[in-house]
Amino acid sequence: MTYCVAIKLNAGLVFLSDSRTNAGLDNISTFRKMIVYEKPGDRFMVLLSAGNLSISQSIREILQIEQIKNHEGGEAITIWNATSMFDAARVLGSAIRRVHDRDAAALKNADVDFNVSLVFGGQVKGEGMRLFQVYSAGNFIEATSDTPYFQIGESKYGKPVLDRVITPETPLAEAAKCALVSMDSTMKSNLSVGMPLDLVVYDVNALQSDKLVCIDSNNPYYTMMHNNWGQKLREVFDSIEDPVWDDAHTDIPLKMPATRHATLRKIRTPDEKLI
């Protein structure tokens, strides 16, 4: 499996991906799921991929050279000359459809779904940053201030912390930390998501980034975050009072005698049903 997350903030963009792939349970490998497209001063784009690796690799290969027709005339549109991220996302959609045309029927014959999901975001000179989630049909949706992040792959374990922390106003470094905590929770509960991690942070209007890092298990920041988060989470957990079943001993009784038997279906014997 895979876990990737991308966050769009007022201050910039954050992209994080793991690198574990598995075909079945016993064929586990390391493949990077992030690719950065950069023409400094002109455009900066990042693609994250999850799903069938043969499909996502083909899409990445084709995306380099994919063209779509320019309805306003002139040169065909590629990711390297598109004047908007929206057009670049359309090129990506077209690349997906090209791979679909080539492989989907054969995959279906082999009972394999055409399963790929992508996150594609960045900035092209002349417009603001944009972030898209692109589906296997080549269609896509865009992140908004209401939903400033997208996840693909094993997204559920790491979602609660994103929901608690991320707003468009979140500073970039804090959002990067949040993405790493989200990844840490995912790796804690799912062996199929694993190191090394790729992290990219992009500052709004920079049109390039040097904030690219590959994080392995020796990375001092990640190790510090992992240990502190685990330990302090435990301290917070311990600091919250345990529930008690006798309201004589506490101001915050868990027990609610008036309703509990009426609302919980308890059956004492086969003949005595309390519903």
Next chain:
Amino acid sequence: MTYCVAIKLNAGLVFLSDSRTNAGLDNISTFRKMIVYEKPGDRFMVLLSAGNLSISQSIREILQIEQIKNHEGGEAITIWNATSMFDAARVLGSAIRRVHDRDAAALKNADVDFNVSLVFGGQVKGEGMRLFQVYSAGNFIEATSDTPYFQIGESKYGKPVLDRVITPETPLAEAAKCALVSMDSTMKSNLSVGMPLDLVVYDVNALQSDKLVCIDSNNPYYTMMHNNWGQKLREVFDSIEDPVWDDAHTDIPLKMPATRHATLRKIRTPDEKLI
């Protein structure tokens, strides 16, 4: 959807379930997913259910009267006379198969999977506590000290905290708190899991329990836990240093200049691929 969790500890058992069901997105209702079978001094059993509601309701109805053959002769085995939880789980498996025989073909015609998953645990006089996860084919697995809990339904959001806290030695009240935190994270990220909650705590060898509670949004303990957990989690998050991209300013650099360009695939122009 549904979220249910059951935990087996040295000190006893904890069961927690939500009560939201949805058929599609716009048909959301409240149905309890927990049922307690108790003959005080003789047996105490709890059944949690997820999946297709028509199937789980039928199973619960049939389970009251289901019998399996006693190969040692004598009276047929029911959940009310089984001499082990293992036999009681077999009766439950038999009830599932009976519903399957009755409904599965018609469901398949309507393109509906025979989808149900159950957690069944408790104690029968004369043996220790046992906890089972029961599948839609009527087969089941048992919790061990290595894996002391089972989840059904929307299990991923709430798994990290269980993995961080629960061991067989965890005290009962702490495990109940952990189950509630796990539920809280799930409800935070998934609208299809909702109040009221049913919580049962069982003390080992008691063969009955009065620790049954229905928790709604007015429950003072839950409200305290929810607010404290959310606020303190945020404080812990804020207390962890943000990553910085210049190792002059910190002892815990995120940046690892030596490897980052080598390991992250960055493409500057179509012609200049760094792989």
